[in-house]
Structures are given as structure tokens and as C-alpha cells.
Amino acid sequence: MDTPIDDLSFEDALKRLEEIVRQLESGEAKLDDAIRLYEEGTHLRQKCTERLDAAQARIEAIRLDSDGRPAGVAPFNAG
Known part of the structure; x- marks a missing residue:
């Protein structure tokens, strides 16, 4: 392989x-x-796992208020 993995x-x-x-x-x-x-x-x-983990950390979930309207964002929680 010619290209370094990183x-x-x-x-x-x-x-x-x-x-x-x-x-x-x-x-x-x-x-x-x-x-x-x-x-x-x-x-x-x-390296692939590290990149996937970094991408997942950047994903944000939309929070909704009591009326179901978007009220902001929160970090993605895969758990």
C-alpha cells in the first residue's frame, strides 16, 4: 500500500x-x-472505528418542546 493509513x-x-x-x-x-x-x-x-466515533460525536439530535416544535439540539446518544 502506497498511501499511509492515516x-x-x-x-x-x-x-x-x-x-x-x-x-x-x-x-x-x-x-x-x-x-x-x-x-x-x-x-x-x-482508524475506521476512530473516524466513526468522531462522526457520531458530531451528530446532533433535535430536541422538541412540549408542543412538538424544535427547541434546540442535543448531542447524539446512541445508548
Whole structure:
């Protein structure tokens, strides 16, 4: 891979992660290559998770007043 993981867009990182999974599932990679792919995949998964968490933190939910009209926004709560 030519582009550092930190410089990849979320979509490109996810696409690369999918390629790695396909390669590992095929069972054709030599042991050293499989280990390198696994490590790269782990790093990609971590970066994708960080980007999703950051995006989720930016999402805001619209609060409604007692009459059902928008009354402001509050941080998104996925719980």
C-alpha cells in the first residue's frame, strides 16, 4: 500500500480492509504476508472505528418542546 493509513479517507480505508479480509480468507497468503496483512488490517480497523466515533460525536439530535416544535439540539446518544 502506497498511501499511509492515516492519510486514507474512511471509504478508501474500508475498501482496503475488505481487500485484506478477502486475501486472508482465501488462505493463499504465505505466513509472513498473512501476518503483515493482519497487522495492517488491525490498524485500518482501528482508524475506521476512530473516524466513526468522531462522526457520531458530531451528530446532533433535535430536541422538541412540549408542543412538538424544535427547541434546540442535543448531542447524539446512541445508548
